[in-house]
Amino acid sequence: MTSSADTAAPQVTIEEITELITEFEKYRERLTNETLDAAKKAKVSKKETMAKLEPELAKIDAALAQLRAQLAALTPETAAE
Structure with missing residues (x-):
């Protein structure tokens, strides 16, 4: 069963x-x-x-911070190390 949130934002992989x-x-x-x-x-x-x-550079840094936060959310076991 797919929720509306799943169709609104496609899932990205850790590799991406x-x-x-x-x-x-x-x-x-x-x-x-x-x-x-x-x-x-x-x-x-x-x-x-x-x-x-x-x-x-501030825009790039903000995008990097957001991506790193997404990555941390997808890989909580490595963020704890």
């Missing part, structure tokens, strides 16, 4: 969440590195560049 976390971490690192490289070439200070980049 783990893969998303990995991809977001890679994206965050690449975004930071490429932005800093471009800023260096444009002779923009690292401080100014990071100030402009911070809102986007």
Whole structure:
């Protein structure tokens, strides 16, 4: 028997969440590195560049936190360790 909650939100697997976390971490690192490289070439200070980049990094960090919370909810035995 399927509840309406099951049809509204498809179930994701631990592997899918783990893969998303990995991809977001890679994206965050690449975004930071490429932005800093471009800023260096444009002779923009690292401080100014990071100030402009911070809102986007905060969004990525929030998404990562949410994914990690979902992963912890799916794997409570590993979260307790």
